[in-house]
Amino acid sequence: MTEDKIDLIGLSLEEISETLINKGLIQSKEKFRSKQLWHWLYFRGETDFDKMTTVSKDLRKKLKDHFVIQRPKIKSHQISKDRTQKWLLELNDGNLIETVFIPEENRGTLCVSSQVGCTLNCKFCFTGTQKLVRNLTSSEIISQLLLAKDNLSDWPNGKDRKISNIVFMGMGEPLYNYENVKNAAEIMGDKEGIQLSTKRITLSTSGIVPEIIKWGNEVDSRLAISLHATNDELRNDIVPINKKFPLKDLIKACREYPRSKNSKRITFEYVMLKGVNDTAQDARKLVKLISGIPAKINLIPFNPWPNSPYECSSKEEIKKFSDIIKNAGYASPVRKTRGQDIMAACGQLKSSSIKIRKSELRANG
Template sequence: MKDAPINLLDYDRQGLEALFLEMGEQRFRASQAMKWIYSEQQLDFAAFSNFSKTLRAQLADDYIAQVPDMISEKVSKDGTVKWLLKVDDVNAVETVYIPEKNRGTLCVSSQVGCTLNCTFCATGAQGFNRHLTTAEIIAQVWVAAKQLGHTAQDRKITNIVMMGMGEPLANYKNVLPALNIMRDDFGFGFANKRVTVSTAGLVPYINQLNQDADVSLAISLHAPYDELRNQLVPLNKKYNIATLLDSCKNFVQNKRKARITIEYTLIDGMNDLPEHAHALGKLLKQLPTKINLIPFNPFPGTAFKQSKPQNIERFKEICMKHGLITTVRKTRGDDIDAACGQLAGDFMDRTRRSATIKKIPLGVVA
């Protein structure tokens, strides 16, 4: 039985160079193939006109260049777009585009569901099925670019954030090549600072990312001390706040001038009191950061409520008095369940809810 064909979107330039060398071709074929796939948005090998007929036939026999089928496209009244993409026969993931006056942000998923089970997140409440492949991750950018008419000359997408479904660093081996393609001149050509990885705090992989990719880092903190964060982000029981912030300090020192984005979801009566704001200010005073306050976005089944507007503003003012750059994220796409914390996709849960963090393969990646 013939093996399933290899999807070329699973490989960054280094991986494609190795692949073409195995085929007896020169390394430059990798950059040519990437230009066809990502710049020209061409998935048909027959159209690769600078490849020989023999090479095109060989590619057609043994390889594919394939992206997921789109199940649906929903457009919010504020212009936010959410795509539901079919990744296999039983699973689909969501990708969100948020247009603003001077930027367009694409929120990309990394897993089918999530194992971390953060209590305020719809994705975690749905469970977990599997990791996305590199091809399924980068294909979200490909599909969005195609739908939006994004080109090198007309860049509708200016920023990419790995903040969709899943914990990106739990799927490190597939996320890293996708990050490389996003930033490669023969891929999508995004500047390093315009690609952001958001994590709930997988410290070993933060340290690894620090060595492997010059990208921006966002931390889903949501609480200023361990007892509270243990309730909101169960991963904190494994890597507490002090350990997490130490890894952030190392990240900043290595990248120089970089600021860590601290994501803090404000939940009514849970983590939005003045005492929490003051504690957060003291906690972050030695770390170059910017705080992104996120009003909690309700989802079916949650008991949490969004903080009152006056409490959000009070929290912001206290943080700023501590000398911290602080902004409030405007809720976008909530009418199509595309706002932060609302992504749920459509998938079969294979995770027992009592077994989450234990199943994440931690440690340094070879």
């Protein structure tokens, strides 16, 4: 039974110390014991208290009585022909989320979800067609990384790690789950544990303006903005949160973003939609809009999903668009589409697909 036991994953080191002291498991002068535990949890990835050999037998037993180290259940695991991997994970309450690993030559990126579903209904995004169910806890966010590391044999943390980068770009709007995403990001970057460089942790937002500056003041990470349009009329349609936080305010927040500098340029994500936002004029407007901001622009070929309302721009249009941006002095890589055959590509995540299929089966059968 795990109900009345506390999940250690997702607590900060400080919170672990406090909890151990409050439960009388250690004394306040023994905080080094929580550091030992932290090392097992986040440097070695150990899930079995009995294997924590630097912790005394007596404390191990007490830890087992009071705590659990949880991982979500793997509902399905798919590997794309390009080696992208997608896990469909079942949480304790039965909700499902997806996590994607994208291996590249010099790095491995894990795309992490922050909510079950999403409220924002971005028109190009499959996840947006799924209703928001709830925010993920810090434990559920960090556990996606821990589970992926287990599966990829990526423990203990060393130089040649398989997961080198994290993007909060999976299901959900991370800034609408601010505190839990912040806690998870801090644990990911902790120097005694997972030790990911903060330059390799990217928060991607569709533009929750008031939280952008707050995040920049409080958390060391990179920032990516899902931009996708250069005027309010179009952005209201593609990224409806723009009606609440229009482009003028979003770009102002980017200009004022406290961590914006050349070593931590802001990434603007721009999905290429045929006949919608992909003209040379759009490219020139984009350059003007972001002028003066240390930035790079990621062009994302649109990844279709069942009944999606858009098509992807042609290769020629994307090249033309990219050249205009490059000529204006910005890096403008075209993101390679990865994991399309397993619906793991950008904007294709939707955990309810399995539930839908089951109910469809029931309805038909």
